Amino acid sequence: MNNNKLTVSHAPFWHDGDSLFQMNLNIIIAAIPAVLFGIIQFGAPAVGVLTLSVSTAMIWELVSNLAAKQKLTIGDLDSALVGLIFGMMLPATSPWWLVITGTLVAVVVGKMIFGGTGANPFNPALVGMSFLMLSWPVFFDFDAAYVSYDVDFTALAPLAALKSMGPEGIDGMFTTGELLMGKQLGAIGSTFGLGLIIGGVYLILRGYIRWEIPVSFIVGIIVCAWAFNMADSEKYAGPMIHLFSGYTLLGAFFLAPENSSSPVNKIPMLLYGFLAAAMIILMRNVGAYSDGTVLAILLLNLVNPLIDNIRPKALGKGGSNA
């Protein structure tokens, strides 16, 4: 009698072949245009910040795994992605300790203490970033950060300039085309608008982010900024500078759609994107921050479990037919 040892498992016996590794790898690939541009624009210091950020993020996850005696999970690239996005939000001149502290907070506080991949209620990169911005705001003054750089465009961070000088003051300094092509001061991965859009469209087409979130986010930015602009165009700038500067596009395609801190149902996704954008414009126009993206998305991460309760009725539940 031939007794084969068969593999026994449960249905379904097919899989679409996707995996966490594939998903994270694709998001990293999508970030490459913006990252490459940042490296070209800001040179070797940008490479240093990005590599330090990615590697330390992975090391912090490894350390947490070892400390908690868990299976090692860095192979799914989740921390690498957190590190990359985090690095993209830093100025190229950030000191090494700032990067390491940031990734420590991002990975350990933002993700690992909640239970690791998938369990984080907030976007880990944003947790790390908000910690740094509140603790050492001086490093996020992009005008000061790039003071030794010699550039062929207006050497001012658009949103900070807008905050201090108003729409009249910056009139003609930043054209939409220049902003889109990355001719602005900002974080390593946030200046090249076109690259971010290409990456975002790639992710939407591949199905790795839900189109509802970035689309409603961008619509939210345009509608809210336009409404403020209509109310008082001397005090509030138009939608284009808001859309193509600061962390806005990074937020639309890489920060807000982060899986575990964003909703999955249709109406909640639309609400989430729109409300996050509305909060950003409110912070920029009414609040104290020149760029509110980080805190606005964190705030909406907090609201996510609530709004994600708006969902269609399941088959055979409630209704007159039951």
Next chain:
Amino acid sequence: MIKRSFFTLTQPRLDYDLVEPDPKEPESIPVPSNLTLLLSEALDNTKTALLKKGDSVEKGDKLCLYDDSKEYTVSPVTGTINVIDTYTDDLGNSATFIVVKNAQGQASDSKAKIYDLKEDMASADGCLRTLPGAPPLKILAQDDVKIDTVVITCADADILSTTNQYMALKNLEDIKAGAQILKKITGAAKLCITVPKDLNIQGSFDSMQVFKTSMAYPSNLPAMILKDHLNMVLPAGKTPEDMGVCFVTAEAAVSMAGAYKTKSAGFEKVVTIIGKQGSRYRAKATIGTPLRKLFDPFSIHINDQDRIVVGGPMQGMATYTPYHPVEPDMDTIIIQDRDAIPEISDTACVNCGKCVRICPANIPVNILVRYLAADQYEEAADKCDLESCLECGLCAYTCTARIPVFQYIRLGKHELNKLRAEA
């Protein structure tokens, strides 16, 4: 295996297979020397068994364990009982298997016992439960079940299976005769038949209402047919029979017709076999034949760590041994090479929402798995619609984290029923 396409802006779509035009006769598998019959009743040492090793049985004999047994099986051959022992099914329930040593030779056309078969439910339930295609007579015979619609399914419920389509192509007259018998014994007012949209069947369906079902999975599942064609919503936790609708496979209708014509039961089950390279074969084997015997004529070799799936790729179950017997409801057998088996993982849900968007029942699967992983079955049913699940398996098929979502759901339903039974 169907992989994710490069661009996935829309939902992935799995299509049902269509039976090949002008199908060949199924390969007839000779009756083996030993046949295994499964009986979903546990052995009980405190009672005196009616069956023991060495008893001789006749083809068509009803085999029950005890005087008060509700379960029975029917011997497909004349021979002697060789083994009676216990096995454990998927969810840990004890059941019994009986091995019958064949004394009639390899031919399957020997005469079976003649029954005193009348056109009423009790009589049919008394001896025809194990007919090929497994007509749901046990459920229909319950006193509180009142059927007003009988649906004959020529559209196979799971992907890859074409057994019932084949029956519809070849035995339409028998299906109609079987449907009329079912209508009479259930007292149903309405007869319906499901046919895959792209399947071209020659001949008329008489008074039966024809439902052309979509080729996209899971449109042939009972709950979807109720919703799409009968405008009924299956309430969570209910069965179609509770709603007065019963689903009978085309093969079961054919064997019902045969049984009433000859007053004896048939035992030849048609099975679709999917080989390692995806090639499709069709065989006709006596119920109780070990699966291994079905692979030999098609030179399918089973190696260590391969997987044998009974039922379709989405809803089937994997078997522990190539000696698993052919059962009355076994429409499809899939052999997967060990290199083709997708890995699963114990990663937590990352909330990507693919399962939520593909779920035909609108279940918040992402939240549901969290409750199920924490063993909170009541909450899962109350807050996350556990019982609305149609068990199509699409959530686990598409899961990025490769969580065995469907297994969580099946186990959750099982545990929930256990909790409720204890309460």
